[in-house]
Amino acid sequence: MKKIVILVDQLNSHGGIERLVAIKANYWATVFNYDVTIISTEQHNKPLIYELSNQVKFVDLAVNYQREKSYFSIGNVLKFVSNIFQIQRYILKQNPDFIIVASHIPITYFLPFLYRKAKISKEFHFSKFRINNSGFKQKVLNFIESKYDSLIVLSQEEKDFYVSKNAVVIPNPIENQIIDNGFDIVKNQNIAVAVGRFAPVKRLEKMVEIWSQFSVTNPNWKLHIFGTVGNEYYKEIEQLVIKKNLQEVILFKGQSNTIEEEISKAKILLMTSEQECFPMVILEANSVGIPVISFDCPTGPRNIIHHNVDGILVEHNNINNFVNELIRFDSDENLQKKLSNNSKENAKKYSLELIMKQWDELIFKAND
Template identity: 25%
Template sequence: MDGKRNILFVCRRLNIAGGKERVLVNTASFLADSFQVGILQLTQADSFYPVGTGVDMYHIEASNAFGKRSIAAKLRGFIQDIKILRRFMQDHSTDVVISVDYFVSWMFVLGTLFSKRPYLLIGWEHIGYNNPWVQGLGRKLKNYILKQLDHLVVLTRHDADIYNKMGIPVTTIPNAKSFESIVKSNLEQKRILTIGRLSPQKGIDYLLDLIVVLKDRLHGWKFILVAQDDLFTVDELKQWIAEKQIGHLIDLYPPTSKIVDYYLQSSIYLMTSRNEGLPMVLIEAMECGLPCVSFDCETGPADIIQDGVSGKLVPTFNLERMADSVLALTDDATRKMMGVNAAASVEKFSLERISKQWQGFLNATKKKAEC
């Protein structure tokens, strides 16, 4: 051992082509220069994104407790998973555990309720606090779990202010750009790009409704959707597209590790999410010089897009305003001016800048642990 602090990231799995997974892999990889870094998956899966050679990879075989049908089966599976995780942690010494998922934080907290943790437990939230999918009792349980952590990392100051008021130690560290692109889109292709999982959160239903609104107003433009099965499937999506009679306006593609090509071959990025944390797709699109149009959901887009400068922020779920914003960017001069501004504006998310924030934060936690 070379005396470096041991940092262990814990997640469900890495074989998903998602922003959270890409950020985790990139963050772990650049921290491996300064720390001994590992990633633990709750199930064995090959990472969709390449992992740095300095990162140690581990997995356990959790039972997917929440996928069980009955409450009793869920409870048995959850207890079993906690025991498996505890055995792993007993066999692998670490200084800091960073939970990349609220479900994972839950397992760690409940697994150490009656014992002292020999490591700092840090939660890393990737979704906004006011997530509509976590309400009522679920919200109370989540707040309880987060209060048991040693620290919490969030993506926006908006959420940090909320957690501060709850008495939770919190630090804001935005996501870093996942790549640098010297080449920018020439913004001459009549292609409007959207990338996302097929879940209610991503608002693909609003995207389809928007295309219906625009189908007689856009001339020569195509919508490009890179979609991944989630709560809905691509087959279901194709059925909805057929029902709305917009198949001639939209092309579907599967997830790919070469997503940069899609950005560079498009001219506008469009996001219709109901809620977000700090959406990587907007940062990536702007890195490639694309102006973005997005619903101004509570957290995320406004931290990235400057309305009227690098793109358009639209009142949430207002399809007519969204349609007008897309049409405004079909003007060549407007689109290219905003594209230049977009590329310049995401320098604040550079890997060098964000890595220094992570290093400073982790070094500060060491000093606190030694007190």
């Protein structure tokens, strides 16, 4: 039986990485029957936010880095040294076959230099699109990354940004099964949705401008924006909506624990990000038959959406083209049905079973 260790900072707060760790650990333990242990550094005695199978072991080392301070502060350096010894001791005692670093934690930088027989992998959930590989700091990071057996990246485009030759492409999976239940998108209300955190990289000011123009000739449509409200960027967008007198057609819906259900009530999902890595919300929308219109921003949507087949890609930051595509979508029921049907087929390529099979073949059985 293969022994797999997954290293994380915590599993006590909602997040895409945390959810994926739980999904993968449960699958590997219950379907592949592997011995799976998750080791955290900062659980703080809080309950697990996602349910784990009783076949998955969870261990918290209680390193508890002081996140408000620099990692080079005396306290955090001492915690880091302790963390290294704890992991080394665990490796020597348990002798795992595979160690996977799933989140951005300090041990990332030292794991390749520990004594071990295990194969080690590091997952990357962010884009290296704008990273300059010629700087000294990045050269050091590139050297450390080259010492891993594999770097797990989310798309071929992302793989091309890595200097070392050990990058392996494994996308994130859709957890829910895609079921064709005769869904007809044309019958849905005229609602567009946007989902994500309120952050400047999402360029929601552009979405507001798009909706301002679109709603002039399409006042029967509404835009629902989902995401945790309250931060400064949210307040900026809220004020922009008020300034443009769009309160009746742009609604802030807050965070939802049933986001796929909310998306399934709409006709289209919109994205106006400046940059993305591998936006899972596109697949979540596709899995319930909702296509996506997105700016063709670097590295993200273009790796999932097939233009005019299962969604629409718009020239990056071209607001007028985005508005025109929305108008085209609204006026063509055949286009709506085609994109909806094809989006479900697109999501099937990222089913949990298929993606877990890739993990097994490319990582766990690669050197059998």
